[in-house]
Amino acid sequence: MNQFMQAAIEQAQRSLDNGGVPIGSVLVHRGEIIGRGHNQRQQKGSAILHGEMDALENAGRLPASVYRETVLYTTLSPCSMCSGAILLYGIPKVVIGENRTFLGEEALLRERGVELEVLDDPVCRELMTQFIATCPEVWNEDIGEP
């Protein structure tokens, strides 16, 4: 298992352990994690802190030159909002744990030149499958579905 995806999964697991949506992310710059985060909908009552957004926020303010040398690792395919953040900051590569339980804006990201790698990781899939079965209302709220 890739060490950075493992760190993202640890974030997802930490969120789950605290009753939250089990999606985690890490931002990696030149081989070093500079931001870690997970979905904060339940924990902070947040409408915008998806795993990717939380990792970007925790990485702090950065110049474009840094973002352009980063890779974002995330346990789930990034939604429209998180994909938009990836495009805003020109993050060139995203490694995705899985996209079977939710398929985000992968087509748009590829069209705009972002390199994507989908691991189809069984741990990532299992985290989401269980959560969606247990808390469908929270999950639907998280992705703007009725």
Next chain:
Amino acid sequence: MNQFMQAAIEQAQRSLDNGGVPIGSVLVHRGEIIGRGHNQRQQKGSAILHGEMDALENAGRLPASVYRETVLYTTLSPCSMCSGAILLYGIPKVVIGENRTFLGEEALLRERGVELEVLDDPVCRELMTQFIATCPEVWNEDIGEP
């Protein structure tokens, strides 16, 4: 002047008065403001709290049914991240103060069925023109430009 754009401009002005990027937004549900916000890069050291994101966060957790009856008023054309949030939550209409100093993802939003109204408001333009001239580094950082 539209009362909701006026409220968004008040947010932008408040940000400027505190040394921040002068972009403000309000989320309106059935004629009532349910979230107000402004760019928080300088004030909170935030990489993700653009004006629109701050307004969404301040509106709190909402079900899809509410977002789908909202209008987002924002003083500046929404960037990729904020446009992605608009798409995630299915916000059907966005009223934009101006798009001359920065043109965001208006084409993508229209393509996805979001109704846009651009006011080309001189107060919104002046706020940004002055800020970009005074603090170009902060502005470039805010939009992921080198």
